[in-house]
Amino acid sequence: MRNWKRWLIFISTAILSLGVIYVIFNFVFLDFFVDLWWFRSLNFEAYYLSRLFYKYLVFIIVCLVFFLLFFINFWVASRYIGLSSKGYNPKDTEREKKYQKLLKMFQSGSLKIYTPLSLIMSIPIAIPFYEKWETALLYFFGSSSGIKDPAFGRDISYYFFSYPIYSFLQSKLLVIFLFLFFFLALLYFIENRLLNKDKQTLPKGPKIHLTFILFIIGLIQTWGFCLDRIALLYTDHHQPLFFGPGFIEMRLDLPMIFMAIIMFWAFFLSGIIYIYKRKGLIACLVCAAVLTVVISFRNPSFFSEAVQKYWVKPSEAEKERPFISNSIQAALDAYGINEVETRNYSIKPSSAFKVNYDLQSNLHNIPVWDRELLDDVYNQLQSIRSYYKFTNVDVDRYTVNGVYQQVYLGARELNLDDIPESAKNWNNLHLQYTHGHGVVITPASHGGDEPLTWFIRDIPERSDYGFTLTQPGIYYGPEDYEYVIVPNDQGEIDHNKEDVEVMVNYDGTGGIHLSSMLKKILFSVYFKDKNIFFTSETNSKSRILFRRNITKAINRITPFFILDDDPYIVVEDKGLYWIQDAYTISENYPNAQKYDKAKFGTNIKSDEFNYIRNSVKIVVNAYNGDISYYVADPKDPFICAYKRIYPGLLKDMDEMPSNLKKHVRYPKLLFTIQMNVYTKYHQTNPDVFYREEDTWKFAKANNRSMEPYYLTLNMINPQSHEFLTVLPMSPVGRDNLRALTIAGCDKDNYGKILVYNFPKGQQIYGPSQINALVHQDTEIAQELTLWDQAGSEVIFGRTIILPVENNILYIQPVYLRSASRLKIPELKRIIVSQGEVVVMEASLETALAKLEHQLKERSERIKNRLSGPQSNQETDKQ
Known part of the structure; x- marks a missing residue:
């Protein structure tokens, strides 16, 4: 039993x-x-351990610092408390005896009492510092940016790295030392009561100790006043006119802060004198009153409002001029648009338009297909299998048969939404349907009523244009993939060949070996999936691939980077790669306007910011999942700090393979943010900025604001065509074209921003005005009406604005989409105009030729009309 x-x-x-x-x-x-x-x-083990090390190192150091702070002060206090405890007096009350016993314990038990007490007090204080560990690292590893703010002449890095941690420290230290002071004062107060009972006095030591703590509190509060000066640079009181300090802040608030510092110390010192000498009470009270008045004047009050209303407002443009100038310069610097080059673009008469050699040689680069519509075409024609899908269409440039060519391309990614529910079992989801396969590439330009040209198509890949792809497997991408175990004994489904399912086995280096029993157990627990442990289909080469969404993987590795919402695929002979743009942002750039997300909108996942740089290009191998970080902006102080914090994580741009570097492009998201700011801040003259007489907006087409698009033009260097990001601008309140902004994407001109200004006094049609002309053209309207009646849907594509030889061409594709189940868009016609004549043809070549011909005829008709009456008058005289 x-x-x-x-x-x-x-x-x-x-x-x-x-x-x-x-x-x-x-x-x-x-x-x-x-x-x-x-x-x-991923070869980031050292980086991962260093992040853990840094995190806990900051926590330990902060704990140690505050532990020593508390322990030393308590130890000093222990030298003076309990001096009256020579024994218990029979006349003492029980409460007094307890006091004496407690004080005796505090006096004699420094290590026993103060060590755990100091440790317990330091841990909760260290937790907020632990949560700010990366801010602390940026402070210690940050370096100078070389740019100074115009108000105080400090380097911008101070506002990025020092000011945030100083503000945090000042508020915390003030509370900590106040708490310490009151705790010590309580101990000394109790001791003083006991000493007074025995007709003894408290030694000078406690008074000096408390005075010293008060002096430190005074220094911390003075530090707070100094930080208040910095906070003036982030005021928004002058919105929407300009951001940052103005006349009130710099001519009224700033002197008041200096006055507050003086009066604070006058009050502090007079208070100390009164405590020690019992003299100077009136001076102390006067200083306190003056300090109160000064602080109240600093806040929005009757005084500051009166100055603003009666002194600043009557001549606001003059008094705020230097501060508006500071705000303009800060915004241009903060958003990286301080070196924008402006050029004037004169417009020739329409009669001078000719289809020259430069235009003819670049027709193959004009993107007449819309990405959104091409996505449907790819999925309907090239998905091939139900478990593949094109989730995005990218724009890029490749050399095709020796010709620099703008193209569209899409990755055929794994997508299991459309397979039957009965097929969604564990074996299929985690062992067999494991990867996407290959890409398709089509030219940017195309003719209507022509079959689509495919540079790469089908499974296995076929190309008649020189493209080869040795490793088409896509195991990592922007989609949310399940974990998979590869290779395995069942094999992975890849494609069909002569009605036979072709199986493949993963031969890459991604994921983690699943050869041991222990790892099977651990991953079964981690994924809460017993099949990982019990499956008999794994072998000695099996690897478990997980975290295959490249965006989430990058965020897990480097959460301090903000990622672009449009990673794009790059095709190389050796395989497929994803390029992901990453940004560093901050909300602490002094004097700079914060980006208005409510007005402009953006996919940047941050509440607010007023500084942004595309500092990193991230390359992900679609087969192995390898991730490499390349520094794209070495001048960015944040990226310089991260290079010091995490050595080996970030590589120089020169280390990027040349076959990938030529596909790097200027991000549309960054260009959108920059141009949203530039619409107002291109007015660098403070008086013009104050009047906002030349504020812009994004040009509108089809009743919505245009977005940046990629074109291949010779707008930077007339001698060579380059891949550019383009965005047209219109004046606020008008629809005509005011400017064309472009950003270079190729080689030495990468990131170079140019603005082509059109003549202010000349009518330059905007996209919406051209759309109106198109709909008013009777021939075009009649033909489109016939198509609509035939059971098809007419879709107008994006308007492309194309500057050509001092003329502006407007190109708009027209698509037909069937009303049947298979709604495959078909490019039917291309509309071309230069603002006065509108033509529609099946191809760009014929449309341009027709446009040139009609413009000549129009010019001759006008000339004849003008010369007709004059010739008749001469005949009558004869």
Whole structure:
């Protein structure tokens, strides 16, 4: 019977112990080991451990600092408290005896009492610092940017790295030292009561100790006043006119801060004198009153409002001029648009328009297809299998048969939404349907009523234009993929060949080896999936691939980068690569307007910011999942700091393989943000800015604001065509064209921003005005009406504005989409106009030729009309 009970106790204890071990391991160590293995598979193990090390190092250092702060002060206090405790007086009350016993313990038990007490007090204080550990690292590793703010002449890096941590420290330290002062004062107060009872006085030591703590509090508060000066640079009181400090802040508030510092110390010192000498009470009260008045004047009050209303407003443009100028310069610097080059673009008479050689040689680069519509075409014609899908269409440029060519391309990614529900079992989802396959590429330009040209198509890939692809497998991409175990004994479904399913086996280096029993157990627990452990389809080469969404993977590795919402695929002979743009942002650029997300909108995942740089280009191998970071903007102080914090993480741009570097492009998201700011801040003259007489907006087409688009033009260097980001501008309140903004994407001109200004006094049609002309053309309207009646939907594509030889061409594709189930868009016609004549033809070549011909005829008709009456008058005279 006893043995039975012993075994029951033993088994119960073992089960309970295993349960406790499981819970502890699952919640404490499992994530750590999985993360460690995953980072190791990407060659980022040292980086991962360094992030953990930094995090806990900051916590330990802060704990140690505050532990020593508390312990030293308590130890000093222990030298003076409990001096009256020579023994218990029979006349003492029970409460007094307890006081004496407690004070004796505090006096004699420094290590026993103060060590745990100081530690307990330091830990909760260190937690907020622990949460700000990366801010602390940026402070220690940050360096000068070389740009100074115009108000105080400090380097911009001070506002990025020092000011945030100083503001945080000042507020925390003030509370900590106030708490310390009151705790010590309480101990000394109790001691003083006991000493007074025995007709003794408190030694000078406690007074000096408390005075010293008060002096530190005074220094911390003075530091707070100094930081208030910096806070003036972030005021928004002058919105929407300009951002940052104005006349009130710099001519009224700033002197008041200096006055507050003087009066604070006058009050502080007079208060100390009164405490020690019992003299100067009136001076102390006067200083306190003056300090109160000064602080109240600094806040929005009757005084500042009166100055603004009666002194500033009557001549606001003059008094705010230097501060508006500071705000303009700060915004241009903060958003990287301080070196925009402006050029004037004169417009020739329409009669001078000719289809010259430059235009003819570049027709193959004019993107007449819309990405959104091409997405439907790719999916209908080239998905091939139900488990593949094109989720995005990218724009890029490739050399096709020796010709620099703008193209569209899409990756055929894995998507299991359309397979039958009965097929969505564990084996299919995690062993067989494992990857996407290849890409398709089509030219940017195309003719209507022509079959689509495919540079790469089908599975396996076929190309008649020199493209080869040795590794078409897409195991990593922007979509949310399930984890997979590859290679496995079942094989992975790849494609069909002569009605036979072709199976493949993964041969890459991605993921983590799943060869040991221990890893099978751990990953079964991690994914909460027992099949990982019990499956018999794995082998010695099997690897588990997870975190295959490249955006989420990058965010897990480097959460301090903000990622662009449009990673794009690059095709190379050796395989497929994703290029992901990443940004560093801040809300602490002094004097700079914060980006108005409510007005302009953006996909930047941050509440607010007023500084942005596209500092990093990230390359991800679509087959292996390898991730490489390349510094695209070495002048960015944030990226310089991260290079010092994490050595080996960021590579120089020169280390990027040349076959990938030629596909780097200027991000549309960044260009959109920059141009939204530039619409107002291109007015660098403060008086013009104040009147807002030349504020712009994004040009509108089809009743919506245009977005940046990519074109291949010779707008930077007339001798060569380059890949550019283009965005047209209109004046606020008008629809005509005011300017054309472009950003270079190729080679030495990468990131170079140019603005072509059109003549202010000349009518330059905007896209919406051209759309109106198109709909008013009777021939075009009649033909489009016939198509609509035939059961098809007419779709107008994006308007492309094309500057050509001092003329502006407007190109708009017209598509037909069937009303049947298979709604495949078909490019039917291309509309071309230069603002006065509108033509519609099946191809760009014929449309341009017709436009040139009609413009000549129009010019001759006008000439004849003008010369007709004059010739008749001459005949009558004869």
